[in-house]
Amino acid sequence: MRDVARAAGVSISTVANVLNNPAVVADATRTRVEEAMAAVGFVRSGPARQLRGLPSRLVGSVTLDQANPFYAELNRGIEDRLDEAGCLVLACSTDIQPDKELRILRLLEEQSPRGIIVTPTGENLEQFEAIARRGTPVVLLDAPRGALDLCAVAVDHVAGGRLAGEHLLGLGHRHIAFVSATWDVPPVRDRLEGLRRALGEAGAQMPVEVRMDQGDLYRGTEEAVLALLALDPSPSAVVCLNDVAALALVRALERRGLRVPADVSVVGYDDVPFAAHVQPALTTVRRPIRNLGRIAAELLLAESTPTHHHEEQVFRPKLVSRATTAPPSSLHSAASGRRPR
Amino acid sequence: MRDVARAAGVSISTVANVLNNPAVVADATRTRVEEAMAAVGFVRSGPARQLRGLPSRLVGSVTLDQANPFYAELNRGIEDRLDEAGCLVLACSTDIQPDKELRILRLLEEQSPRGIIVTPTGENLEQFEAIARRGTPVVLLDAPRGALDLCAVAVDHVAGGRLAGEHLLGLGHRHIAFVSATWDVPPVRDRLEGLRRALGEAGAQMPVEVRMDQGDLYRGTEEAVLALLALDPSPSAVVCLNDVAALALVRALERRGLRVPADVSVVGYDDVPFAAHVQPALTTVRRPIRNLGRIAAELLLAESTPTHHHEEQVFRPKLVSRATTAPPSSLHSAASGRRPR
DNA sequence: ATGAAAGCGCTAACAC
DNA sequence: GTGTTAGCGCTTTCAT
Numbered sequence: 180m181r182d183v184a185r186a187a188g189v190s191i192s193t194v195a196n197v198l199n200n201p202a203v204v205a206d207a208t209r210t211r212v213e214e215a216m217a218a219v220g221f222v223r224s225g226p227a228r229q230l231r232g233l234p235s236r237l238v239g240s241v242t243l244d245q246a247n248p249f250y251a252e253l254n255r256g257i258e259d260r261l262d263e264a265g266c267l268v269l270a271c272s273t274d275i276q277p278d279k280e281l282r283i284l285r286l287l288e289e290q291s292p293r294g295i296i297v298t299p300t301g302e303n304l305e306q307f308e309a310i311a312r313r314g315t316p317v318v319l320l321d322a323p324r325g326a327l328d329l330c331a332v333a334v335d336h337v338a339g340g341r342l343a344g345e346h347l348l349g350l351g352h353r354h355i356a357f358v359s360a361t362w363d364v365p366p367v368r369d370r371l372e373g374l375r376r377a378l379g380e381a382g383a384q385m386p387v388e389v390r391m392d393q394g395d396l397y398r399g400t401e402e403a404v405l406a407l408l409a410l411d412p413s414p415s416a417v418v419c420l421n422d423v424a425a426l427a428l429v430r431a432l433e434r435r436g437l438r439v440p441a442d443v444s445v446v447g448y449d450d451v452p453f454a455a456h457v458q459p460a461l462t463t464v465r466r467p468i469r470n471l472g473r474i475a476a477e478l479l480l481a482e483s484t485p486t487h488h489h490e491e492q493v494f495r496p497k498l499v500s501r502a503t504t505a506p507p508s509s510l511h512s513a514a515s516g517r518r519p520r
Numbered sequence: 521m522r523d524v525a526r527a528a529g530v531s532i533s534t535v536a537n538v539l540n541n542p543a544v545v546a547d548a549t550r551t552r553v554e555e556a557m558a559a560v561g562f563v564r565s566g567p568a569r570q571l572r573g574l575p576s577r578l579v580g581s582v583t584l585d586q587a588n589p590f591y592a593e594l595n596r597g598i599e600d601r602l603d604e605a606g607c608l609v610l611a612c613s614t615d616i617q618p619d620k621e622l623r624i625l626r627l628l629e630e631q632s633p634r635g636i637i638v639t640p641t642g643e644n645l646e647q648f649e650a651i652a653r654r655g656t657p658v659v660l661l662d663a664p665r666g667a668l669d670l671c672a673v674a675v676d677h678v679a680g681g682r683l684a685g686e687h688l689l690g691l692g693h694r695h696i697a698f699v700s701a702t703w704d705v706p707p708v709r710d711r712l713e714g715l716r717r718a719l720g721e722a723g724a725q726m727p728v729e730v731r732m733d734q735g736d737l738y739r740g741t742e743e744a745v746l747a748l749l750a751l752d753p754s755p756s757a758v759v760c761l762n763d764v765a766a767l768a769l770v771r772a773l774e775r776r777g778l779r780v781p782a783d784v785s786v787v788g789y790d791d792v793p794f795a796a797h798v799q800p801a802l803t804t805v806r807r808p809i810r811n812l813g814r815i816a817a818e819l820l821l822a823e824s825t826p827t828h829h830h831e832e833q834v835f836r837p838k839l840v841s842r843a844t845t846a847p848p849s850s851l852h853s854a855a856s857g858r859r860p861r
Numbered sequence: 862a863t864g865a866a867a868g869c870g871c872t873a874a875c876a877c
Numbered sequence: 878g879t880g881t882t883a884g885c886g887c888t889t890t891c892a893t
Contacts, residue, residue: 180886190864195888205862220654225631226567226576227886230869235567236627237578237610245599245611246793246810251592258586258613267627269578270586270611272599286577286608290566313561396797426797433799452587456737456767458774458799469587521870531880536872546878568870571885864893869886876881 180221187215198223229291238479239269239287239295241280242320243364246272248423248451249468250298253320256472257296264480266293275300275362288315294479296320300364316482320475321366324491330478331491332471336366339464339496340373343418343446346462346498348381351506352444356407356414357386358424360393367420370448370464374418387414391424400424400431408435415507416444422451425461429503440505450499459502466496521562528556539564570632579820580610580628580636582621583661584705587613589764589792590809591639594661597813598637605821607634616641616703629656635820637661643706657823661816662707665832671819672832673812677707680805680837681714684759684787687803687839689722692847693785697748697755698727699765701734708761711789711805715759728755732765741765741772749776756848757785763792766802770844781846791840800843807837 184191189212196204197212204212215221229235240257242250250272258268269287273280280300287295294316297307307317308327317329324331347355355378357371374386389406392399407414419425425447429439437443439459447454450465474492481487525532530553537545538553545553556562570576581598583591591613599609610628614621621641628636635657638648648658649668658670665672688696696719698712715727730747733740748755760766766788770780778784780800788795791806815833822828 191887192864192866192889193862196863199888203862208862220650222626222632222654223630224571224886226570227869228888229567230565230571230871230886231888232869233888237631239608244596245586246592246596248589248592248794251587251589254611255585255587255613258611265627267580267610267612267624267631269608270595270599271608272596283608285563286606289564290578290608291563309561313563426794430797430799453589453767453794453798456771457794457797458771532871533873533881534879537879540872544878549878565870568885569872571870571887572872573885574872862893865891867888867890869888871885872883874882877879 183215187212235293237292241271241297244272252468253472256469257476260473260476296475332475334494336369337373340370341377342498344374344377347416352416353383354414356417358419400427404431422447422454444504462501462504464496465499524556528553576634578633582612582638585613593809594813597810598817601814601817637816673816675835677710678714681711682718683839685715685718688757693757694724695755697758699760741768745772763788763795785845803842803845805837806840
């Protein structure tokens, strides 16, 4: 700004005025200053403005893994809304490691961003309240607000799990397994809980949980399939924690000679973009991914309005029936205690 | 820092010393200051540090669309390398709109980030040199360095297109189409160019280009398939600009009763994570996506070393032969001028 | 309509 | 070992 002022032969505050209050500046002066800005290649300093207390244009988005199709899509929703407000997304992945999450949150907080949208890795949600108290608004994603003094956008995963269960029950399945991951996270536990409730209320057998190592998608799914087949009675259907796992599982099942859905039904979760385009197309529990992101960004932006009250938006997922589910094979329904080979 | 100093009964510079030069501070004082920091809930101000000229911890990543599996994966590679250096990624999408790209670049530059990694939407690469001249290092991704005074990580897409062509020629295909998008971007043009060269050298018929509207994946692919079928001779194989398009095309082909690869072969591009897991698994031209991101981040970080020289890293893609390609059906090879119904 | 001056939170060079 | 001070680029109040 000093350079611009000198080049235009005016004071620094006049330059400031053409920037922040152009109406107050004489037309001739303004033009001169604008030309000077172009000539000098002037770029306003965000950090300096922030130091003066103006709102930051940065928003943190902390997800479990931005490469995962679900979070990639979510971040895009966040970006779209923030872009409308002239803000930028800081995309971070925790890999479900609480210490990495902590480190990232600290780093983010140091940038004094406009706020942070976070998908927590664990149960310890107080740390987010602490961040908010220190002055950086936090909105929780995929975590219930509970008693917290924060905004949240949540999905009723218990209802989602129930939806998956009821769909399979309706098709006649009685032995249903749940494939989870080696790590644990409340949204996944809730899906299993919902499935449990659906099966319990129908008097069906409780779901067996098989954990799949997603670190090595290939070996992990092979082992999960073996574990599934080793069950007695072997399940006629399996609900997966998400679509990525479901797709991998379908392939592993097929490699072992089992047909989906003829021999085993599979239901995914999320309805990520590829779910409708794989073969067979995934039956899945849909949540409006991009919109989740938009709403989270919306709540975050609203935090800076004077009359703001914290708010929770809860989404109810829907079942999308496609081609990976069907009634159980005669083998399963005729002799449910028998294991097909 | 003032609050911390007061709480610890020391001066501000002592607080600064425990932060930046802890060795020089007496143990007792240091502990006292550290306790005060915890009590006050002290968070260092990034903006203030930057104002003092210290390196920023922010790096911009400007891609065509961060929700696209290719860029999601790329950003993860960038994030992984930056994380090691304590830096954060600002993930932006241009949607291939030059004006949006310009706006985002400006916004990014205002944050005075450590640098910007950009996948350009167009041919006008001088703007990036201008940004670099103004002090924000830029590394080009998926664009050739050319005569530019910038770092770049590029992929030899001409070689990639050629690979796809040679693979299909080797299987016996002579009539090959190329599916591009409604927009144009140099990396895609290069793939077509490579394909052209391969076919030309083999004396095969030049590829026909069919543009697919990716805005509406469903209708876009339907129309693309119709256009493909309307060709005379109808192609026995098609090369797609990327894996997302390839997957959609395979599905649309199947909906029209054509089998892949029995009736038509399809080759994708990129080898995104799902490519190996769809059915039939995509034959594709692979580039090391995550690594591309890592290297780009690496080059960017290296810009701040004193002895830095701009550098270009060129990657040569590889063909991954999977299940969407096979020799042409007898129909095609017997009567190449005839169109199957 | 334009300019002078203070201060945001921090760092670094220097004095004590 | 600890404190004093100047200044990074900007905004804003107040004077002219």
